[in-house]
Amino acid sequence: MEFLLEKIVKHISPPKAEPEGSFEMLVSNIDWDNFVGRVAIGKVTRGSVKMGDRVYLLGKTPEESAKAIKVTKVFQYTGLGVSENAEGTAGDIVGISGFEDVDIGQTVAGSADAEGLPFVAIDPPTIVMQFAVNDGPLAGREGEHVTSRKIRERLFKEAKMNVSISIEDTDLAGVFNVSARGAMQIAVLVEQMRREGFEVVISRPMVITKRVDGVLCEPFETLYVEVPEDYVGGVMKSLAERKGRIEDMKTHAHGSTLVATVPTRGLIGFEFELMNLSSGHGIHSHLFKEYAPHAGPMQTRSTGTLISTESGEATTYALDTIQVRGKLFVAPGDQIYDGMIIGENPRMDDLPVNPTRSKQLTNFRAAGNDKSAALPPPIRFSLERAIEYVAPDELVEATPKSIRLRKRTLDSTVRAREKKKLEAEMEAV
Numbered sequence: 001m002e003f004l005l006e007k008i009v010k011h012i013s014p015p016k017a018e019p020e021g022s023f024e025m026l027v028s029n030i031d032w033d034n035f036v037g038r039v040a041i042g043k044v045t046r047g048s049v050k051m052g053d054r055v056y057l058l059g060k061t062p063e064e065s066a067k068a069i070k071v072t073k074v075f076q077y078t079g080l081g082v083s084e085n086a087e088g089t090a091g092d093i094v095g096i097s098g099f100e101d102v103d104i105g106q107t108v109a110g111s112a113d114a115e116g117l118p119f120v121a122i123d124p125p126t127i128v129m130q131f132a133v134n135d136g137p138l139a140g141r142e143g144e145h146v147t148s149r150k151i152r153e154r155l156f157k158e159a160k161m162n163v164s165i166s167i168e169d170t171d172l173a174g175v176f177n178v179s180a181r182g183a184m185q186i187a188v189l190v191e192q193m194r195r196e197g198f199e200v201v202i203s204r205p206m207v208i209t210k211r212v213d214g215v216l217c218e219p220f221e222t223l224y225v226e227v228p229e230d231y232v233g234g235v236m237k238s239l240a241e242r243k244g245r246i247e248d249m250k251t252h253a254h255g256s257t258l259v260a261t262v263p264t265r266g267l268i269g270f271e272f273e274l275m276n277l278s279s280g281h282g283i284h285s286h287l288f289k290e291y292a293p294h295a296g297p298m299q300t301r302s303t304g305t306l307i308s309t310e311s312g313e314a315t316t317y318a319l320d321t322i323q324v325r326g327k328l329f330v331a332p333g334d335q336i337y338d339g340m341i342i343g344e345n346p347r348m349d350d351l352p353v354n355p356t357r358s359k360q361l362t363n364f365r366a367a368g369n370d371k372s373a374a375l376p377p378p379i380r381f382s383l384e385r386a387i388e389y390v391a392p393d394e395l396v397e398a399t400p401k402s403i404r405l406r407k408r409t410l411d412s413t414v415r416a417r418e419k420k421k422l423e424a425e426m427e428a429v
Helices: 001-009 148-161 181-197 229-240 268-278 316-325 383-389 412-428
Strands: 026-032 037-046 047-048 056-059 065-071 073-078 083-086 087-089 093-099 107-109 126-131 167-171 177-180 200-203 210-212 215-228 245-252 255-263 283-291 304-308 341-346 351-352 394-398 403-407
Touching: 001 210, 026 087, 026 093, 026 148, 037 073, 065 093, 073 383, 126 148, 126 245, 126 403, 148 177, 148 181, 177 181, 181 200, 181 383, 181 394, 215 229, 215 268, 229 255, 229 268, 245 403, 268 283, 268 383, 316 341, 316 351, 383 394
Parallel strands: 304 351
Antiparallel strands: 026 037, 026 107, 037 093, 047 087, 056 065, 056 107, 073 083, 073 093, 126 177, 126 200, 167 177, 200 394, 210 215, 215 255, 215 283, 245 255, 304 341, 341 403, 394 403
């Protein structure tokens, strides 16, 4: 790294920092402290600040008036450590507390008539997911925090620390809408909540649409894919199915690089598909591009599911007969409940099965009947993969010890009634 660091020092001019003059800092991040509240983090570009100083938080627009703030504490960030410092000077990365409300991109200055510093806008949230209380039969067995009040407090606490996430209450009790930049960002939040002892159920990501001049628009992203030459055809076919448009393609010594414009909903589940298409050699990244007219209907999952009709413990005898119908997500001994997804059906339809059925004991014996069944190992989903896999009428149940897939409506009779009602409405349209 020495060669690279020397070149950086030689060719890149140091950041602007003026020790003299009125205090000035651009808020580049937000933190939360249980004792002092919101902490605005940034690099001091001019002047200095210490505890007790009066500073001004400039408005987001020139029309907004500046708010006077008294600095209650100054934190200094050095390397990986954080320390309370008496004074932050020009060039230091500091955190300032004393704000009731502050956002990334705002300027903190020593005078109310100062000009705001330029800031690159953050990409807007493009997907929304529902968080809800775990209402399944196995709720409360593995987690400590299972009530809607606890979940709501945790989500709004996250919104205070992470400005790219927004939380909204819904008309349904115990259900909250969480908006973010991508499914992985929400998966990280869910994983943190699992480790803290929370139980939640979460829905499939849905894109945030807008109407621009009366036209329904959805978010599009610029996708960069790098794959070996042998796998280019399969990747291009997958992108076409996801309404992607190839903008550029270059060939180099290590393979090909594709640049495409793809709807955000077309990227849901693409990472796992790319890994399978390229045998693990594919690399991809994406950036928000714009809101453009809706690309039309899209189908990203071409399989159905195997749904349990009974509750209890999965048995080897039952799973041995079910495995010929599709791929299993559970193993013998796993706890199962009515409406839980236990496998994948190669066809589009959902197939009801009974994974808890046991072998009837009789006095008759036959050669080979008592041999243990050879079951293939079940498919175990990671949290992010499970979120991308579920359909709109399915949910992911996340607990500290388990990740389960289930139908949104557990009762099979109610599901059938809702399906008929939906089909009748579609025929009427």
